[in-house]
Amino acid sequence: MTTRETETPDVETMMATLGYSKQARQRVREEVALSEALREAIQACASRMQAGEALSWEELRQRLTEVAEAHGYPMGIPMPDMDLAEQFISANLTPLGAVMQHNQQQLHTEMAGQAEKQGLRVRNSWTRLGDEEVVVVEEASSGQSASMRVPMAGVRLRKLLDTAMVRTKLMNLTAEAELRAMDALKEKISAQQWKSYVLNGMFPESSKRSGVFYFFRKGFPTLAASFSDRYPGGHILAALCLHPFGYYAGTFCGSMTPTDEVIAHLLLMRADEHGFWKKSGQWSATDGRSGL
Amino acid sequence: MEMEILHSVYGDKKRRIDTATEAGRQEAAVLLNRLMAQGAAVILQRGKKAYKVKGYDPVSDLLTVQVGPTKQVTTSGRRSKTTVVAPSAGG
Numbered sequence: 141m142t143t144r145e146t147e148t149p150d151v152e153t154m155m156a157t158l159g160y161s162k163q164a165r166q167r168v169r170e171e172v173a174l175s176e177a178l179r180e181a182i183q184a185c186a187s188r189m190q191a192g193e194a195l196s197w198e199e200l201r202q203r204l205t206e207v208a209e210a211h212g213y214p215m216g217i218p219m220p221d222m223d224l225a226e227q228f229i230s231a232n233l234t235p236l237g238a239v240m241q242h243n244q245q246q247l248h249t250e251m252a253g254q255a256e257k258q259g260l261r262v263r264n265s266w267t268r269l270g271d272e273e274v275v276v277v278e279e280a281s282s283g284q285s286a287s288m289r290v291p292m293a294g295v296r297l298r299k300l301l302d303t304a305m306v307r308t309k310l311m312n313l314t315a316e317a318e319l320r321a322m323d324a325l326k327e328k329i330s331a332q333q334w335k336s337y338v339l340n341g342m343f344p345e346s347s348k349r350s351g352v353f354y355f356f357r358k359g360f361p362t363l364a365a366s367f368s369d370r371y372p373g374g375h376i377l378a379a380l381c382l383h384p385f386g387y388y389a390g391t392f393c394g395s396m397t398p399t400d401e402v403i404a405h406l407l408l409m410r411a412d413e414h415g416f417w418k419k420s421g422q423w424s425a426t427d428g429r430s431g432l
Numbered sequence: 433m434e435m436e437i438l439h440s441v442y443g444d445k446k447r448r449i450d451t452a453t454e455a456g457r458q459e460a461a462v463l464l465n466r467l468m469a470q471g472a473a474v475i476l477q478r479g480k481k482a483y484k485v486k487g488y489d490p491v492s493d494l495l496t497v498q499v500g501p502t503k504q505v506t507t508s509g510r511r512s513k514t515t516v517v518a519p520s521a522g523g
Contacts, residue, residue: 205442212466215518216442231521233471312441321440328477361523381523384438394523400440404517407438410482411475412498421522429523 171235174211178236181207197311208235218385218395221310226302228395230386249273250390250428251290267292267426295428303359303391313397321399328406337402345406347413352377354409359398360431361423362405379430380405380420392431433460433495434513435474451509457490460509464488471519476512485514 151172155165181203189195201219208217217235220228230236251273252265260277263285267273271292278285307313326334333343342357353374355363361381365374383394384404394401408416423429437445449463450456464485467474474485476497483497486504494506495514 201441213470214445214447214463214467215437215470215472215516216439229521229523231471231519233519235470314441317440324436324438324440328480330480382520383523384518384520386521387523392523396438396518397440400438403438403515404520407475407477407482407515407517408473408520410480411484412473414501415473415484419520419522 170211174208174213174217174235177207177211178204178217201312215385219312220388220395224306224309224388226306226388226390226393228386229389231384234385249275251275251288251295254390255288267424271426273428292428299391299428303393306388306391306393307359307398310393312395318397318399321397321403325399325403325406328403345409347409349413352413354405356402356405357431358402360392361421361429362402362409363425363430363432364417376425376430376432378417378420378422379425379427379432380417380422381429381431382408382416382420433509435463435516436514437516438518451493457493457509461488461490467516473517473520475515475517476507477515 151168152165155168160168182200185195185200185203204219205216208214213235218228218230249265249267252262252275255262255265255275255277259280261280263276263278265273265275273290273292273295275288275290276285277288322337325337329337329343329345333345336343337356337358341359342355344353344355346353351366351368353365353367355365357363361379363379364377366377367374381392382405383396383401385395387394396404405416408419421429425432433449433451435447435449437447439445447463449460451460464474465488468485476483476485476495483499485495485497487496488494488509489496489506492506493509495509495512496504496506499505
């Protein structure tokens with residue numbers, strides 16, 4: 141409590157200086173209280189373990205969920221794994237987003253993002269035939285530019301392996317949670333779609349509004365395809381990548397189990413197709429982020 | 433009203449709120465408003481159809497849902513089954 145009394149005036153002063161709105165101030169106050177309660181809960185768990193008590197991840201997660209619910213976050217809060225090198229990128233309005241990273245930069249290619257992380261200034265980037273990405277970077281001091289050609293096959297394999305590794309390492313993504321999510325999905329789709337999902341890891345559903353066919357895939361972006369007269373054999377419009385709460389950069393792994401994400405995609409498509417597209421990362425089929 | 437909060441990691445998080453009572457309607461209003469303010473999508477399901485919930489009136493126990501680009505209709509909160517999807521990030 142002493143900490144809160146000393147820290148709150150600083151936060152208040154900062155918010156006043158920055159001209160925060162009344163709503164924004166309230167939100168910050170709530171998040172400060174939540175972060176302090178989480179810190180206390182984690183410290184209490186650490187003390188119990190230091191005293192020799194065995195504490196499982198399940199118990200720790202349960203305790204953190206209780207704290208989140210007590211502070212008015214019934215959906216829970218994402219707790220990124222500290223051991224992972226991949227950065228957790230959270231959705232807008234997710235509590236404690238400031239300590240993670242809100243929003244992603246919609247760069248031309250994924251390689252351009254990695255080049256920027258290394259401190260290079262990216263002028264342009266694109267994909268080209270032959271399954272390659274080209275990134276044009278600029279040298280800071282001389283202003284000279286250079287282009288990098290990156291073969292995508294290796295990048296795709298790396299992304300696939302990183303995704304598998306992150307999912308396996310994350311303590312909160314359990315096989316039991318995935319099976320629960322699959323039970324929930326089964327109630328929402330037809331028997332034929334369910335069979336397809338279990339056997340193929342994906343199922344199709346068309347939108348009556350737009351006529352677009354969606355292929356919902358376990359652990360990968362949803363494919364939106366058109367089978368119009370112009371493209372009778374099918375044409376991929378975009379791979380739609382969307383993660384409730386957030387995701388780990390450079391992977392297909394979100395903070396929820398793969399089938400939970402499929403349910404989110406399916407319900408958002410059925411209820412608010414426009415919003416689903418608007419919120420999703422829209423990647424072309426040739427982009428490594430499409431998962432193709 | 434039955435609310436399913438989509439998060440299988442946390443197990444069964446279905447909440448049943450009896451909106452036949454005044455207290456239940458107030459609880460549902462507070463919860464829905466809070467979830468929507470936090471950026472969650474609240475989705476009402478009718479069989480295979482789904483609609484985005486835009487608001488809830490605790491006095492009449494009616495949910496307002498979006499059924500078209502400009503069309504909204506109301507439906508009874510008491511018999512409604514909703515799924516809450518957390519705020520989402522485009523990956």
